Amino acid sequence: MSQQQPALKEWPLWEVFVRSKQGLEHKHCGSLHASDAQHALQMARDVYTRRQEGVSIWVVPSNTITASEPDSKDSFFDPAADKIYRHPTFYDIPDKVGHM
């Protein structure tokens, strides 16, 4: 996620994902520094859920995330661009069929 240089004394960086309520997915909400996973969970509770914003938290070491390259955004996602037949609006259906 970031290009920071790890300093010796700095606690590692964690990405925080919060499920705001049962039935919804965990969503990325930010990052924080903590010494280990348990510590990161406690910190995440205090930093990101002070007003009951969550019922479940995931923390992931930031350096374990593999991300697609922003520079190759075009070539990476291009294959989907010309496949308009994957969308329902590609197909003309007579009005009298009703909602489909």
Add this chain to the structure above:
Amino acid sequence: MYTQSFSTADKEAKPDGKAVVQPLNAADEARQTHFDAVIDADGKIEPRDWMPEAYRKTLVRQISQHAHSEVVGMLPEGNWISRAPSLKRKTILIAKVQDEAGHGLYLYSAAETLGTSRDQMLEGLHSGKAKYSSIFNYPTLNWADVGVIGWLVDGAAIMNQIPLCRCSYGPYARAMIRVCKEESFHQRQGYEGLLVMMQRGTPEQKAMVQDAVNRTWWKCLAMFGPPDADSPNSAQGMRWGIKRISNDHLRQKFVDATVPQAEVLGVTLPDPDLKWNEARGHHDYGQIDWDEFWATVNGHGPCNKERLATRVKAHEQGQWIRDAALAHAAKQQQRQQKEAA
């Protein structure tokens, strides 16, 4: 809380409003064109996207200054936690100060996505190189200061921060959305605390509120930063979609919003020139003392030294626990590896 707009000259930024600095080669030129197009379309820039170096630097400076302001902003109010007049006010104040710590953390995280480390930023603050909002270099002399910080200082902060929710840099905009959601509690708790003193307080308590307003009003107006005419960096910030509304415009909005609130509260704002201007449809207000503002920004305010010293001491005295936590984590990891082997 909020950091004011500084107009320290940024050499790479061209004042003609072009987002382009100086493309180095064809590849960078293409990236610059793409960046400009995204900005022009009011799009968002995300951490690993290409961005001009000056844009990155400006953001690191602004976001870290903002984070520092949140952190130092805990000190003037923190002074009153042990002396809050009731358990209710104490719990509210603790929650508020904890929010400021949280705001600092959201913002440090946002700045770190630009490639600066937390330690680098803290070093900047502790060495005095980095700035923070000058409003926190004034003392909180009485309990009403706590209310006035919530009402006026956080009120000014809200004016400033709402447009930042639309900032072109994604992580900063998202951090600001989170901050703004919490800021309303800060302003309302402060105003309500003052209202109780003005409506049910003794004459001494009412005088205390007026005194706090008198001392803080002009400093709040200065928080919006120098007048537009003296803010050469503003145009570049606007071009980059970092700044959305000019300093003077935001200041005017704040004055117009605050006048009726002061009336309901029953305090006067200490400006003889403050009056409604029918033709403009806004309130006119007097001259801000910019010399005092810059003196405070440059380290000569009444509490600059004390605030920084308190901050450095807290950091140094906390070093052992940060070390201990890392040592504990390393020990746990070794133990797990041994058990697995």
